[in-house]
Amino acid sequence: MKFHKEGYTSLAITILFIFIINAIADYYDASTLVKWVLYIFSAFLFITIVQFFRSPRKNISVDDHxxxxxxxxxxxxxxxxxxxxxxxxxxxxxxxxxxxxxxxxxxxxxxxxxxxxxxxxxxxxxxxxxxxxxxxxxxxxxxxxxxxxxxxxxxxxxxxxxxxxxxxxxxxxxxxxxxxxxxxxxxxxxxxxxxxxxxxxxxxxxxxxxxxxxxxx
The missing domain is CATH 2.70.70.10 (Glucose Permease (Domain IIA))
Structure with a gap:
């Protein structure tokens, strides 16, 4: 399994967004509950982008028929x-x-x-x-x-x-x-x-x- 080249920009934007929202939560000393909600949301968002742009390796045999x-x-x-x-x-x-x-x-x-x-x-x-x-x-x-x-x-x-x-x-x-x-x-x-x-x-x-x-x- 590899990550498709078309997803690099989306992945970079996603990681930047996750970093920013978690940094803001830390800066304003958000409650433990809020932080855990953000952690779960961040993980879900990251996994969603990675799975969407996955590109399985395939051995394809050409058959002209x-x-x-x-x-x-x-x-x-x-x-x-x-x-x-x-x-x-x-x-x-x-x-x-x-x-x-x-x-x-x-x-x-x-x-x-x-x-x-x-x-x-x-x-x-x-x-x-x-x-x-x-x-x-x-x-x-x-x-x-x-x-x-x-x-x-x-x-x-x-x-x-x-x-x-x-x-x-x-x-x-x-x-x-x-x-x-x-x-x-x-x-x-x-x-x-x-x-x-x-x-x-x-x-x-x-x-x-x-x-x-x-x-x-």
Whole structure:
């Protein structure tokens, strides 16, 4: 287990905040009860930040016949829908909701070439809202597989997620299972697959990024 690089600033701010509130309590000679409440709150806050930005080490075997889950969380949507940003046709949408307790690293579901990338500023509706996929702050990535199939996946900010981070751009060669981004404090990832794709998950399944097979070519 390691601490993700995106959490360094948050951790530093948290430690500074903990130091300040405890120093103030000591300066004004707060009661024992108040000090213990602050100690417990400080420990809870520190543990919360550390667990949120944890980044488990994973041994991922590349398999060009499967589509890996891009994020840890729970499957909340499996449906046929119209994808209007890039494909402009019907696709199978699979959505994974990431709660604040999930690992928030986002991983490439397939290997290939990034044929499209776009960042969209937007709203911060709750991640399970029907319009969050089109109205919220988000990124859209399309990767073209060696078999010429294109897969679109989208990072979506939620009510708590106020920063989306991405590490890819158009023309990049990406490897299945490697990190392509990170979303802070609760969010969702949608993946759009060709009609007829074999889906290997069900609604409410708990999935693991880079480990769970979402679908097969």
């Amino acid at each position: 499967i589509i890996l889950c891009p994020a840890d969380g729970k499957v909340v949507v499996i449906e046929e829908t119209e994808e209007t940003e890039y494909f402009n046709d019907k696709r199978i949408q699979v959505s994974i909701f990431m709660s604040p307790v999930n690992v928030h690293v986002n991983r490439n579901p397939i290997s290939g070439i990034v044929s499209y990338f776009k960042y969209h500023p937007g709203k911060f509706l709750v991640a399970w809202h029907p319009k969050s996929s089109t109205d919220n702050e988000r990124t859209t990535v399309v990767v073209k597989h060696q078999n010429n199939t294109e897969v679109l996946f989208r990072q979506i900010a939620g009510a708590l997620a106020r920063r989306i981070v991405w590490y890819v751009k158009e023309g990049d060669t990406v490897t299945q299972g490697n990190e392509f981004g990170f979303i802070k404090f609760g969010s969702r990832v949608d993946i759009f697959l060709p009609l007829g794709t074999q889906i290997d998950v069900n609604i409410n399944d708990k999935v693991i990024g880079g480990k769970t097979t979402i679908a097969r070519f």
